[in-house]
Amino acid sequence: xxxEPLVLGIETSCDETGVGIVRGTTxxxxxxxxxxxxxxxxxxVVPEVASRAHLEAMVPTIERALxxxxxxxxxxxxxxxxxxxxxxxxxxxxxxxxxxxxxxxxKPLYGVNHLASHICVDQLEHGPLPEPTMALLVSGGHSSxxxxxxxxxxxxxxxxxxxxxxxxxxxxxxRVLNLGFPGGPxxxxxxxxxxxxxxxxxxxxxxxxxxxxxxxxxxLKTAVARWIEAKRAAGEEVPxxxxxxxxxxxxxxxxxxxxxxxxxxxxxxxxxxxxxxAANSRLRALAQERCEAAGIRLRVPRPKLCTDNGAxxxxxxxxxxxxxxxxxxxxxxxxxxxxxxxxxxxxxxHSHDHVHETARENLYT
Amino acid sequence: MLLLALDTATPAVTVALHDGDDVIASSSQxxxxxxxxxxxxxxxxxxxxxxxxLDAVTGIVAGTGPGPxxxxxxxxxxxxxFGLALxxxxxxxxxLDGLAYAADLEGPFVVATxxxxxxxxxxxxxxxxxxxxxxxxxxxxDIADQVKGVPAVGAGALLYPDTFPQAHEPEHVSAxxxxxxxxxxxxxxxELPAPRPLYLRRPDxxxxxxxxxxxxx
Ligand SMILES: [Zn+2]
Numbered sequence: 001x002x003x004e005p006l007v008l009g010i011e012t013s014c015d016e017t018g019v020g021i022v023r024g025t026t027x028x029x030x031x032x033x034x035x036x037x038x039x040x041x042x043x044x045v046v047p048e049v050a051s052r053a054h055l056e057a058m059v060p061t062i063e064r065a066l067x068x069x070x071x072x073x074x075x076x077x078x079x080x081x082x083x084x085x086x087x088x089x090x091x092x093x094x095x096x097x098x099x100x101x102x103x104x105x106x107k108p109l110y111g112v113n114h115l116a117s118h119i120c121v122d123q124l125e126h127g128p129l130p131e132p133t134m135a136l137l138v139s140g141g142h143s144s145x146x147x148x149x150x151x152x153x154x155x156x157x158x159x160x161x162x163x164x165x166x167x168x169x170x171x172x173x174x175r176v177l178n179l180g181f182p183g184g185p186x187x188x189x190x191x192x193x194x195x196x197x198x199x200x201x202x203x204x205x206x207x208x209x210x211x212x213x214x215x216x217x218x219x220l221k222t223a224v225a226r227w228i229e230a231k232r233a234a235g236e237e238v239p240x241x242x243x244x245x246x247x248x249x250x251x252x253x254x255x256x257x258x259x260x261x262x263x264x265x266x267x268x269x270x271x272x273x274x275x276x277x278a279a280n281s282r283l284r285a286l287a288q289e290r291c292e293a294a295g296i297r298l299r300v301p302r303p304k305l306c307t308d309n310g311a312x313x314x315x316x317x318x319x320x321x322x323x324x325x326x327x328x329x330x331x332x333x334x335x336x337x338x339x340x341x342x343x344x345x346x347x348x349x350h351s352h353d354h355v356h357e358t359a360r361e362n363l364y365t
Numbered sequence: 366m367l368l369l370a371l372d373t374a375t376p377a378v379t380v381a382l383h384d385g386d387d388v389i390a391s392s393s394q395x396x397x398x399x400x401x402x403x404x405x406x407x408x409x410x411x412x413x414x415x416x417x418x419l420d421a422v423t424g425i426v427a428g429t430g431p432g433p434x435x436x437x438x439x440x441x442x443x444x445x446x447f448g449l450a451l452x453x454x455x456x457x458x459x460x461l462d463g464l465a466y467a468a469d470l471e472g473p474f475v476v477a478t479x480x481x482x483x484x485x486x487x488x489x490x491x492x493x494x495x496x497x498x499x500x501x502x503x504x505x506x507d508i509a510d511q512v513k514g515v516p517a518v519g520a521g522a523l524l525y526p527d528t529f530p531q532a533h534e535p536e537h538v539s540a541x542x543x544x545x546x547x548x549x550x551x552x553x554x555x556e557l558p559a560p561r562p563l564y565l566r567r568p569d570x571x572x573x574x575x576x577x578x579x580x581x582x
Contacts, residue, residue, distance in 0.1 A: 048434065048568035055438050055562065059449050073450065089435045092401050096442040099405045104419050104450030330405040 013086025020311025080317020159213025374432025
């Protein structure tokens with residue numbers, strides 16, 4: 001398969017410096033340097049800390065990826081980079097690196113969408129994406145249901161969170177329980193020993209008149225925090241395992257219920273789940289159960305490909321090359337609010353009529 | 366010798382090519398909010414003007430600041446990625462030194478650039494080639510005593526005439542000056558440091574609320 005496009009992808013939208021290399025739908029390298037430990041004491045990602053870490057980690061991470069893949073930069077068919085959405089200053093480090101690297105090597109540059117990349121990464125695990133694909137993306141930064149007929153050109157948002165991302169709710173509850181940051185893995189661990197039915201926490205936006213595909217985790221977050229505070233105020237021990245299990249159940253119940261419903265409504269017989277929260281064991285198990293019952297095939301990449309990484313960017317870049325999509329221009333900019341409907345940022349000669357506002361006021365603080 | 370110099374630590378996006386004798390092409394645009402967009406096209410233009418390709422360069426020179434971080438990183442990341450792709454050395458030069466060199470003054474003076482938040486990045490010089498103090502970030506009023514009685518250059522000096530009554534041009538650094546200074550130092554056998562950013566301030570340790578709710582409704 002040597003004629004499939006060999007693409008290097010760079011991801012810096014949040015706190016992971018990711019560099020991946022793929023050949024078509026085959027993963028060759030997935031190098032990630034994370035600054036998560038530096039953010040832990042703040043209980044969330046500090047943008048300036050992330051940006052500084054990206055600049056330092058970029059060159060060594062590119063070198064590591066090339067070594068791991070056993071390829072020469074000269075043989076690449078293109079360089080892909082996350083152009084947005086994400087943290088503006090962090091994105092700009094990756095975009096600057098990708099542009100300079102591509103220019104110096106004389107390779108085409110593909111600025112691509114972070115969310116579309118989260119979907120496309122599954123090609124590295126389960127082969128070419130079915131068309132259309134239903135995708136549930138859940139992480140600390142996003143919670144959305146997307147329907148894609150062609151991952152390089154047609155991604156349609158069906159629903160999204162109206163307040164917090166699912167991963168943010170995990171972080172917040174972990175903080176209230178004094179379990180540290182990030183919250184996802186540790187709550188998953190405690191929940192395994194707890195009773196998911198112990199406490200009836202609310203399921204947001206599941207009423208008959210609520211939007212069918214939108215999510216809300218803010219009310220749940222508050223309800224759990226209040227429940228814990230009431231226990232503490234009464235001088236009682238907080239049952240961390242049961243709280244974790246019951247909170248987690250409320251989140252994954254809503255996520256899987258809405259995702260399966262979207263598949264049925266749209267007549268799509270498979271569901272892809274991506275993003276950091278897709279590493280949650282209960283989400284995977286419940287999605288599997290409900291998909292089986294509904295005759296839907298579930299596709300979830302291995303956890304390392306679900307969290308932010310460069311391989312997912314390379315995967316989408318390779319698809320752009322394979323489908324002859326237009327490369328980006330050298331004035332490509334980071335766009336912290338790049339719409340999910342733009343899978344990539346083609347050069348001016350090829351772009352659509354509409355021009356969307358780059359959130360520049362976020363860029364320079 | 367063919368050096369590509371660039372600096373994004375001030376509102377100027379500036380690029381120059383130096384062939385060992387002199388600057389053979391250069392470009393400077395002042396736009397504090399578009400470093401990321403403007404830098405690569407500027408490099409492309411400067412190379413085209415000289416009729417050269419990037420792979421002809423033997424080294425990269427990058428201004429290391431101090432300067433507003435987001436813009437500063439654009440230049441340093443670009444320089445590092447060029448160096449990696451081409452396998453050529455990347456040299457760091459303090460941005461204030463570039464401004465001092467362009468000022469072309471014989472006696473003592475001060476360089477000050479705009480650090481925003483009502484502060485300046487600054488250093489004192491004995492002459493255009495000799496820096497006396499480490500670059501620092503301060504409120505102009507707090508350093509009035511230390512900069513009294515000498516001329517000052519840079520946008521930071523021009524912004525605060527109460528502290529810098531003898532402020533004058535140049536306002537921003539030029540990559541041409543940076544390149545000339547680097548060539549002078551290299552020819553004198555000096556080793557230039559790796560291009561490490563001079564941040565001077567610790568990061569604001571604030572987690573923004575809803576830091577990454579990015580999916581459009
Ligand atoms: Zn993500």
